[in-house]
Amino acid sequence: MRRERLSVVASERVGPYTLLRVTRGGLDPGIPGQFFMLEAPGRLLPRPMSVCLAPPGELAFLIDPIGPGTRALCGLEGGDRLAILGPLGNGFQLDVERPLLVGGGIGIAPLPYLSEALGRPPAVLGFRSDWHAEAAGLVPDAEVCVEPRLVTELVDPDAAILACGPEPMLEAVRALAPTAQLAWEAPMACGYGACYGCAVELDGALKRLCVEGPVLCS
Amino acid sequence: MLLNASGCLDALTAPEVARSLDAFVTKTVTPLPRDGNPPVRIAEAEVGMLNSIGLANPGIDRFLTGNLPRLAKLEIPIWVSVGGFAAEEYAEICSRLDDHAEVAAIELNVSCPNVESPSESAARIVASARLATRKPLWAKLSAAVPDIGAVACAACEAGADGLSLVNTLRGLTLDARTLRPSLAPAVGGLSGPALKPVALAAVYACYQATSMPIVGMGGVQTGRDVLDFVAAGARHVALGTALFADPDAPSRVRAEVAVELDARGYSDLDDVYATAHPELLSIGTTTNGKYLLK
Ligand SMILES: Cc1cc2nc3c(=O)[nH]c(=O)nc-3n(C[C@H](O)[C@H](O)[C@H](O)COP(=O)(O)OP(=O)(O)OC[C@H]3O[C@@H](n4cnc5c(N)ncnc54)[C@H](O)[C@@H]3O)c2cc1C
Ligand SMILES: Cc1cc2nc3c(=O)[nH]c(=O)nc-3n(C[C@H](O)[C@H](O)[C@H](O)COP(=O)(O)O)c2cc1C
Ligand code: FES
Numbered sequence: 001m002r003r004e005r006l007s008v009v010a011s012e013r014v015g016p017y018t019l020l021r022v023t024r025g026g027l028d029p030g031i032p033g034q035f036f037m038l039e040a041p042g043r044l045l046p047r048p049m050s051v052c053l054a055p056p057g058e059l060a061f062l063i064d065p066i067g068p069g070t071r072a073l074c075g076l077e078g079g080d081r082l083a084i085l086g087p088l089g090n091g092f093q094l095d096v097e098r099p100l101l102v103g104g105g106i107g108i109a110p111l112p113y114l115s116e117a118l119g120r121p122p123a124v125l126g127f128r129s130d131w132h133a134e135a136a137g138l139v140p141d142a143e144v145c146v147e148p149r150l151v152t153e154l155v156d157p158d159a160a161i162l163a164c165g166p167e168p169m170l171e172a173v174r175a176l177a178p179t180a181q182l183a184w185e186a187p188m189a190c191g192y193g194a195c196y197g198c199a200v201e202l203d204g205a206l207k208r209l210c211v212e213g214p215v216l217c218s
Numbered sequence: 219m220l221l222n223a224s225g226c227l228d229a230l231t232a233p234e235v236a237r238s239l240d241a242f243v244t245k246t247v248t249p250l251p252r253d254g255n256p257p258v259r260i261a262e263a264e265v266g267m268l269n270s271i272g273l274a275n276p277g278i279d280r281f282l283t284g285n286l287p288r289l290a291k292l293e294i295p296i297w298v299s300v301g302g303f304a305a306e307e308y309a310e311i312c313s314r315l316d317d318h319a320e321v322a323a324i325e326l327n328v329s330c331p332n333v334e335s336p337s338e339s340a341a342r343i344v345a346s347a348r349l350a351t352r353k354p355l356w357a358k359l360s361a362a363v364p365d366i367g368a369v370a371c372a373a374c375e376a377g378a379d380g381l382s383l384v385n386t387l388r389g390l391t392l393d394a395r396t397l398r399p400s401l402a403p404a405v406g407g408l409s410g411p412a413l414k415p416v417a418l419a420a421v422y423a424c425y426q427a428t429s430m431p432i433v434g435m436g437g438v439q440t441g442r443d444v445l446d447f448v449a450a451g452a453r454h455v456a457l458g459t460a461l462f463a464d465p466d467a468p469s470r471v472r473a474e475v476a477v478e479l480d481a482r483g484y485s486d487l488d489d490v491y492a493t494a495h496p497e498l499l500s501i502g503t504t505t506n507g508k509y510l511l512k
Contacts, residue, residue, distance in 0.1 A: 001232075001465070039463065043262065044262055044411070044463065045262050045462060046462075046463050067394070069262070083463075085464075187257075187258055187260055187261070192465060193231030194227045194232060194235075195269070195271070195462055196225070196228075196259075196271045196274050197259055197269060197271065198257075199253075199254060199259060199271075199274070206253045206254060206257075206274065
């Protein structure tokens with residue numbers, strides 16, 4: 001874990017989302033599924049974001065502007081600077097046979113980097129609208145479905161599933177494939193185990209998602 | 219001394235951050251293990267944050283067998299924050315900590331806003347704890363009382379060695395979309411910059427009311443904030459919420475303190491200590507026997 005002030009290289013619109021590209025500085029991009037805490041201009045607390053892409057010298061984050069912090073991040077422009085802390089948490093286990101990536105909505109954020117690490121395995125992605133589905137272009141070899149069709153209809157439960165998306169989607173994937181690797185979310189103040197804010201119930205007890213996860217295998 | 223505020227750092231998951239402090243203060247330990255409150259238990263507020271962690275901790279048994287030996291290996295002074303629901307519970311934990319040389323001090327959390335507060339007064343808790351341990355006892359007080367100076371005096375008479383000021387204040391935020399409370403238990407503890415003027419006033423009042431050393435905390439983010447707390451009468455300062463955004467805050471804040479002192483022509487923080495207080499009325503001593511002309 002390391003914290004640096006980095007410069008925005010570019011901010012690109014992808015459907016309703018923003019791909020925020022920053023210089024990498026001395027930061028290690030980490031393992032797909034790990035995350036960084038991004039300083040959100042004008043906000044007290046940083047916001048957790050998965051690495052979307054890690055081309056040489058850069059880190060890129062795909063951000064859905066749903067509230068004040070994410071809107072401030074999406075408003076950054078080339079040359080702006082922000083502090084970034086990471087990589088944090090536990091990423092996906094990559095030594096799997098016949099991987100299948102499953103993503104829903106902004107949950108596709110970690111999949112481009114994951115796809116690269118796994119040699120572009122098949123992916124199935126679900127979106128709310130055609131506009132949101134523009135983000136599917138970031139994931140190679142992706143089969144896309146748009147609501148009312150649900151992504152779980154495309155899931156082969158015998159594949160080694162690595163999934164990220166809204167909680168109902170993750171629950172549905174888990175019901176189909178109990179051994180799937182799932183990337184969960186919780187509100188986080190610190191991302192490195194300091195605040196105990198990100199508690200989720202695991203094995204009947206509350207545990208810190210930023211320490212035990214965000215990727216969990218059931 | 220620069221410390222962390224209780225509950226704002228886990229030295230076992232971030233040992234390098236703990237080592238950048240002069241002492242590590244644990245999250246409050248209670249007699250029995252506690253899972254804490256259900257999620258959601260943090261929310262951002264205007265210039266601050268709310269938490270409703272609810273004293274999640276392993277309980278004193280597992281703390282002594284699991285956490286303390288590992289904390290001792292960090293080789294920095296360990297302060298253990300102690301909580302409970304009755305004076306006897308505080309005393310029991312204090313007596314169990316008393317034999318552990320690796321515990322440098324005990325902070326009595328008599329002020330957590332996230333649990334049903336102990337019905338006993340701060341002074342009664344301090345008095346029971348005093349009988350149970352020889353360790354230095356720091357009473358951590360809430361600013362949500364009509365006269366914090368009086369509470370501080372009572373804690374002093376009950377045998378406290380120092381004060382930690384202040385704990386969070388009760389606050390509420392509502393979700394922008396649903397207008398329902400953001401936190402699962404509805405209300406939580408407010409920390410961060412919003413708390414700073416309240417905390418400074420508490421330090422100021424307690425400095426005037428007692429001669430006990432004070433750890434000041436509440437919204438400390440910068441070196442300038444440290445100077446403010448020391449000028450108001452704090453001997454030590456703790457970083458809480460600031461650590462969440464910036465685990466490098468201790469070294470940054472120290473560097474900023476050096477710059478702030480230099481800009482004012484001071485050589486160290488002792489020069490700033492209690493300078494916010496009026497030329498101390500040219501009285502020699504106060505009613506509680508404290509010599510005021512420094
Ligand atoms: C490990 C991790 C990785 C993440 N990666 C990404 C990413 O790559 N791209 C991205 O756009 N987002 C990601 N998120 C989610 C993102 O961090 C939140 O959307 C952001 O913190 C919201 O901040 P805000 O100020 O914009 O909105 P807020 O005002 O904080 O929230 C707006 C609304 O969303 C809800 N909400 C906020 N945070 C969460 C959450 N974590 N889970 C569920 N509901 C929430 C709030 O209750 C509220 O109703 C990730 C979260 C985690 C924990
Ligand atoms: C997430 C969180 C957890 C906390 N847990 C404790 C605790 O267990 N015991 C305690 O005495 N104070 C606890 N506090 C209060 C802090 O120690 C401190 O008094 C308060 O946050 C004010 O300082 P700050 O504004 O720098 O954060 C907690 C604060 C936060 C934000
Ligand atoms: S986000 Fe602070 S402990 Fe997990």
